Amino acid sequence: MSASNYPGGERREQHVKVASQAKPGFLERLGETTGGMVVGVGLFALSFYVLFTNEGRALRTASSLDEGLSLVVPLDSIHSVEPQNNGKLVHLSGPLQTFQPLYDPNYRISIHSVKLKREVEMYQWVEYQESRDYEENGERKTETTYTYNTEWKSEVINSRNFDKEIGHINPSAMAVESVTVVAPDVLVGRFSLSKGLVEKIDNFKKLSLVGLPPLDFFVTVHENYFYHTQNPRHPEVGDVRVSFSYAGLSGEGNYPGPAQVVSIVARQKDERLVPYQSKSGDVLEFLYLEDLSAQEVFEKEHQSNKLKTWALRVGGWLLMFLGISLTIRIFHTLVDWLPLVRDLVSLGLKLFALSVATSLSLVTIAAGWLFYRPLVASLLVALALVPIILARSKASPKKNQ
Incomplete structure (x- = not known):
């Protein structure tokens, strides 16, 4: 067994085990x-x-995309609903909008966006294995090197499955859970987006926590993380840290940036944008996180x-x-x-x-x-x-x- 310490509180231990078995006939x-x-x-x-x-x-x-391009109707305005386009495949571009900010009461985070993700990590022991096979004295042997590192992990690692659990015990659960909150209503102009379109908004960016005061004595803000420890530079096994990321800024206010502009191709159903079933067989429902024409949207879909x-x-x-x-x-x-x-x-x-x-x-x-x-x-x-x-x-x- 060998052990060593690394900067930031990381520890590493290692041991080797050799297993022998008769050479198979x-x-x-x-x-x-x-x-x-x-x-x-x-x-x-x-x-x-x-x-x-x-x-x-x-x-x-390919046939469905060609069909869609031949039928798509570019909307003149996203702020008015034209009844003659009801049921048709339409194209529009504009900034995302939501009615209320997303809020995490535990850490007092509030932001106008389509999605807000709370990511929780726990400092844990992690086991790595590296094996090599060789023959000796007519037997086939396997030498396995087990290495144990302490690392930040977003899932709970069951230390009971370790080759050597003693000295490498992890907690069985996290004190805080990861969660993603999605705005109930997402709009572009007058049009509300279907669930499928909202799922395509996945350009998550980490939220900066610079300048935020500590929540209490046991929670420290350091490098865009909330640390549930007083000493984030030297964590112990079982310590937890929390970060936040967002996707699809809705444009209410200037923090942390302007509204996300999207381009959509979907079926207009009154004031909603929903999937369009093509005659060729595919469902057409596209969203891109940039300002694109209808021709550019279909070109990207062909490339994909x-x-x-x-x-x-x-x-x-x-x-x-x-x-x-x-x-x-x-x-x-x-x-x-x-x-x-x-x-x-x-x-x-x-x-x-x-x-x-x-x-x-x-x-x-x-x-x-x-x-x-x-x-x-x-x-x-x-x-x-x-x-x-x-x-x-x-x-x-x-x-x-």
Whole structure:
């Protein structure tokens, strides 16, 4: 066991534990590989679902956005409600407004904003593990290094799960709870925002506490935190600190800044802005925390759709690669007692999984596009066949030799 102290009251302790077990036999390793094969088959099947449905989702979203752009009506004024736009998809920009400030009575914080978040952290012991495996005297051993640090954490860490709880005991609960308060009514001009639009207002910024007097003898203000201790520079395990952040300033007063300007695309329902169901299938309800035209809003949504599409394509390919790798790993287990053959087989299996995953992913993506864009699908199928054609062309000269 080693221990050390750090500035700010942080402490660190460490100890090492070594566990030994007999080297697994061939049948045991084969059993573990069989379990991996079952997981691999599941990942392989899941990859097809992710890749195929992603293409349909991307095309549906793109069509819905094009439909919305062709129908959207920019409002001339946010301070009047025009009945002829009732039920239509509209676009507007303007500052956020709320009727009353959000208030935290425990710390006497008051601010005109859409959301006010109270974040509570407690000074606690945290356990970290780092393991390494090695073989010694015919046994497989695992050396685990346990490190204990004292840190500020927003969740309660159960010290009963520590390898060594003695000397590292954390409290079972916090004296103060974290909470987020949301304004009941949020408006832009005459229009009130739906719950979905309010949820998109998430640009939280930490509230400055500079200049605020201490609440009482046991609470100290230091570096934008309320510390439930008299000495915030040297906290003890169990001490609590509280900070506040806000999102969507509503513009009443100058503290801590001007009102947040937003741009919205949604359906006008009398004096409310609600989701719009497009004929293409997607629900259109957008809010951006800046002043944008309707064209700019839809351009950003198209860009977001492209990023999501490519992220799911990469994720689907990775699932397929992992699934194939786990499924064919049994061949590696069969020869793992021959070092040279084992390394060659391992490399071959990785190349095989890479090639098959790439080809099948492209074929699956092409299948998703087949109904909507047959020309693009044909090109993707042709591209998927390239690795196979190259492999056959390299194999033919070897046969001739």
